[in-house]
Amino acid sequence: MAELSDETDGDLLAGVVAGAFGLYETGGRPILDRLVDLLSARRLLLVLDACEHLVGPCAAVVTALLDGVPGIRIMVTSRQELGLPAEVVLPVEPFPVPPPEAADLAGYDAMSLFLDRATAVAPGLRTDERALMAVARLCRRLDGMPLAIELAASHMRGLSATQLADRFENRFGPPSGGVGLLLRHTLHAATGWSHELCTPAERLLWARLSVFAGTFGAESARGACEDGRLPGVPEVLDALAAKSVVTRVGDRYRLLDTIRDYGRDRLDELGETDLTIRRHRDHYLSAARRMSARWSGPDQIAWADWAYGELRDIRAALDRCLASGDPRTALELAGALRVLWCHLGLVREGRRYLDRALAAVAAPDRVRSRPLWVAAHLAVVQGDMSLARARAEECLESARYHGDTEAEAEAHLRLAATDMLAGDLEGARERVLRGAAGLRRTGTESPGVLLVPLLLAGIATFGGDLDEAVEILRETRRRCEARGELCQRAMADYVLSLALFSRRELTAAAAAARAALETKWRLRDTVGSVLAIGQLARIAAGAGDGLRAAWLLGAARRIWITFGLPGQGVDSVFELREAAAARAATLIGEAAFTRAFEEGSAAHFDAAVAYALRD
Structure with a gap:
């Protein structure tokens, strides 16, 4: 084994490796040639430890040894690959750690390592549930880093696991009792070593990347970090990944907490923290606007994946705006994220940010108009009709005051939805027509364009004009397919299922509901998904399958409560489910209904969707 971390001169590297075999420079033939001769007839494993600062010289030594010593195998530890054809790369990740919600803490190497080392210094170590949960918390705080875990465990003498975990709550905070000081020194030394090996551009990007809260894509890194001082961010990012400063997660990247904390300290030293946070915020505001403007097209799956991939940083941008006294930007960003809240399932979260x-x-402020109709939409989804109406009416007033025709039209459509779900079908139709006329005046592809036919079809369905509803919905579906739109097409499928069910076309109704469910679940639209599952329960009851109906009703209730909080105002929707429940209970009896309902309620969401999609 050759330890290379202390050697900084690549010309001397071969001599260090030879020294591991007792062979030293004496002049004459190159030391590397002599080493090859010495080892040529041997079978051995050579470990070269810490090569990232001398990648080129290490690659040359490894190549010479592999070419001249048939029986040698070489293991290299490095934060950067050598780039040799024969190289087989094994990424060494930190140990997996138990997530906060884990009930079974056994089987995690981080836990096993801590307990093994801690027991050596504290033979009477408590391992009851409370102690194990503290150990799990500590391992999470230490990012599963084996060295940090071993150091922490070595200080268990005289401390409980809970006390020790509490001392590490602020990993790089003031030391407590010497333990925090030792850990801080160790982690900073290890991280500082990597920092010293980086180029100035890599160090600057490392610092700026510390503003990211979760995984991020190359484009987000560029948007938040690139400027005249730091061009070519994707290339620098790849270099940091090659040096194991940044961890690759598929086609995305992340920083371990310890690496992020170190970078944040450097960012503070550079005086760029506020500037980089603003760039981070502006990047996500710009991206949210693009997502909203381009949503009704063929890239919905890609946008959905982007939004969920960047969710932690979207939240971070909103939270920072609200905490730093920038509520206007927070409101603008929350409104621009209407796709995430309205179509990708994050109803409660969107409402919370918008309400804050x-x-x-304060009104009057033009920036309030769009967020108000988005908030009204979310309140409709949750069944809070009084708030939905209040938000939509306030949006109307704000939009008229500021001359925002599009927001005024969108407000009319949300008022139409409240009227329809309250049973006022004539009032709803009038509102839809006013909203549609407003959208035509804007001459833009507003979000409400595809909502208009869905509302008209819903009004026709609830009013008993089923043929008109089916005709509208099939035309809407064709329009959506022509533009590659999935989200509203799925809603058209759902409303079509309602109309077909009312026409007693159960097979076609089930096919439409399954099509809606498949798309909505792929987009992670839990509200759309649960509506489709509830409709499939109605169809099952109508077809005489009481057990399936009860199971699906239980699953729908569980998902609705978990993601949306059932509202009290969507009488028409809940009346349909109540009728299905009564029919199913009549078919199989109350006891069997209760058992099947509870089984559905206990099912995992993915399992519930898989069951609902079966023919």
Whole structure:
């Protein structure tokens, strides 16, 4: 084994490796040639430890040894690959750690390592549930880093696991009792070593990347970090990944907490923290606007994947705006994220951010108009009809005051939805027509364009004009397919299922509901998914399958409560489910209904969707 971390001169590297075999420079033939001769007839494993600072010289030594010593195998530890054809790369990740919700803490190497080392210094170590949960918390704080875990465990003498975990709550905070000081020194030394090996551009990008809260893509890194001082961010990012400063996660990247904390300290030293946070915020505001503007097209799956991949940083941008006294930007961002809230399932979260930002921005302010109709939409989804109407009416007033025709039209459509679900079908139709006329005046592809036919079809369905509803929905589906749109097409499938069910076309109704469910679940639209599952329960009851109906009703209730909080105002929707429940209970009896309902309620969401999609 050759330890290379202390050698900084590549010309001397071969001599260090030879020294591991007792062979030293004496002049004459090159030391590497002599080493090859010495080892040529041997079978051995050579470990070269810490090569990232001398990648080129290490690659030359390894190549010479592999060519001249048939029986040698070489293991290299490095934060950067050598780039040799024969190289087989084994990424060494930190140990997996138990997630906060884990009930079974056994089987995690991080836990096993800590307990093994801690027991050596504290033979009477408590391992009850509370102690194990503290150990799990500590391992999470240490990112599963074996060295940090071993160091922490070595200080268990005289401390409980809970006390030790509490001392590491702030990993790089003031030392406590010497333990924090030792850990801080160790982690900073290890991280500082990597920092010293980086180029100035890599160090600057490392610092700026510390503003990211979760995984991020190359484009997000460029948007938040690139400027005249730091061009070519994707290339620098790849270099940091090659040096194991940045961890690859598929086609995305992340920083371990310890690496992020170190970078944040450097960012503070550079005086760029506020600037980089603003760039981070502006990047996500710009991206959210693009997602909203381009949503009704063929890239919905890609946008959905982007939004969920960047969710932690979207939240971070919103939270920073609200915490730093910038509620207008928070409100603008929350409104621009209407796709995430309205179509990708994050109803409660969207409403919470919108409510906080709206409360912090006083009227009259033009920035309130779009967020108000988005908030009204979310309140409709949750069944809070009084709030939905209040938000939509306030949006109307704001939009008229500021001359925002599009927001005014969108407000009319949300008022139409509240009227329809309350049973006022004539009022709903009038509102839809007013909204549609407003959208035509804008001459833009507003989000409400595809909502208009869905509302008209819903009004026709609830009013008993089923043929008109089916005709509207099939035309809407054709329009959506022509533009590659999935989200509203799925809603058209759902409403079509309602109309077909009312016409007693159960097979076609089930096919439409399954098509809606498949797309909505792929987009992670839990509200759309649960509506489709509830409709499939109605169809099952109508077809005489009481057990399937009860199971699906239980699953629908579980998902609805988990993601949306059932509202009290969507009477028409809940009446349909109540009728299905009563029919199923009549078919199989109350006891069997209760058992099947509870089984559905206990099912995992993916299992519930898989069951619902079966013919």
